[in-house]
Amino acid sequence: MAKTGPSRLERRVSVIKALAHPSRLAIAEALQNGEQCVCDLRDLVDSDLSTVSKHLAIMREAGLLDMEKRGLKVFYRLRCPCLLSFFECVDQLSAKSPSAPSSRDACRSR
Amino acid sequence: MAKTGPSRLERRVSVIKALAHPSRLAIAEALQNGEQCVCDLRDLVDSDLSTVSKHLAIMREAGLLDMEKRGLKVFYRLRCPCLLSFFECVDQLSAKSPSAPSSRDACRSR
DNA sequence: AGACTATTTGGCTATTTGGCCAAGTAAAGC
DNA sequence: GCTTTACTTGGCCAAATAGCCAAATAGTCT
Structure with a gap:
């Protein structure tokens, strides 16, 4: 049963x-x-529709998004609201300039 | 005072x-x-020392790591322990196969 | 069926990223 | 001051990624 697949790290x-x-x-x-259709998202990022569609495919394949077709439109939504806390962490990290002197306590939890 | 710099999105x-x-x-x-020196990390990822050094520079410039030279060795450490919760989120997202039928509740918090 | 709208896919080039080697720097030991 | 150890930097090539256009697909409407 060589069901190896991608490792946890790769996922x-x-x-x-x-x-x-x-x-x-x-x-x-x-x-x-909340969910949005592809054309709304194209307005948001202002690039070619095909480019947006490819970005969405990458996010979908990574497990970030669910898609649902309703009529002519395709709606995408996040599969997990935990992104909020994810971004909080990212923002704490990006808040201070790279390795600045007093940056040791960029996050209070230490 | 045109101190624009990178946007929040870019950071x-x-x-x-x-x-x-x-x-x-x-x-x-x-x-x-806990902190590790560059040569330990090189053993971990098993690539050329110069490659590891460049990876570390990227992480440092992004604000992820602090470095400290002690004697001949350079030690790196995380600037923020919030990565733990970050990874929990990532794992929830990667746990289910891409857009599988019953994947709507990959995270319980909905 | 034919026209129209929304989106995806294929193909192509341009840019970015990654990795190795060789050369450079910095602290320690002799 | 020369050697060694631990790392960083610069240069170069290969591979991955991004973006655009054109063509294909799928659902609506007439």
Whole structure:
């Protein structure tokens, strides 16, 4: 039963990669307020529809998004609201300038 | 005072990008157990020392790591322990197969 | 069926990223 | 001051990623 598949590390990386792009991150942020169709998201990130569609495919394959077709439109939504806490962590890390002198306590929890 | 600098989105992206690579993520995970020197981390990810050093620079510039030179060795440590909760979120997202039928409740908190 | 709208997919190039080697720097030991 | 150890930096090439256009698909409407 050689059901090896991607390791935990690889799965983690694919989720993180799916957020590691300005347009994709902006999409994830926007979807925190509820589902949106592809054309709305295209307006948000202002790039070609095909480009947006490919970004969404990456996020979907990483497990970030669910899609649902209703009529002509396809609606995407976050599969997990835990992104909120995820972003809080990211913001704490990005709050201070890189390795600045007094940055040792960028997060209070230490 | 045109002190624009990188936007919040760009800063978030740079933190996330710094984790979006198997070696870098493995390093971040390892550092959850405390600081390590570069040569230890090189053993961990098993690539050229120069490659590891560049990975560490990326993580440092993103604000993820602090470095400290003691004697000949350079020690790196996480600047923020909130990565734990970050990874919990990532794991919830990566736990289920992409958009599988019954995956709507990959996270209980909904 | 044909036209129209919304989205995805394929193909192509341009840019970015990753990794190795070689050279450079910095602290320690002799 | 020369050697060794521990790392960083620069250069170069290969591979991955991003974005655009054109073509394909799917659902609506007439």
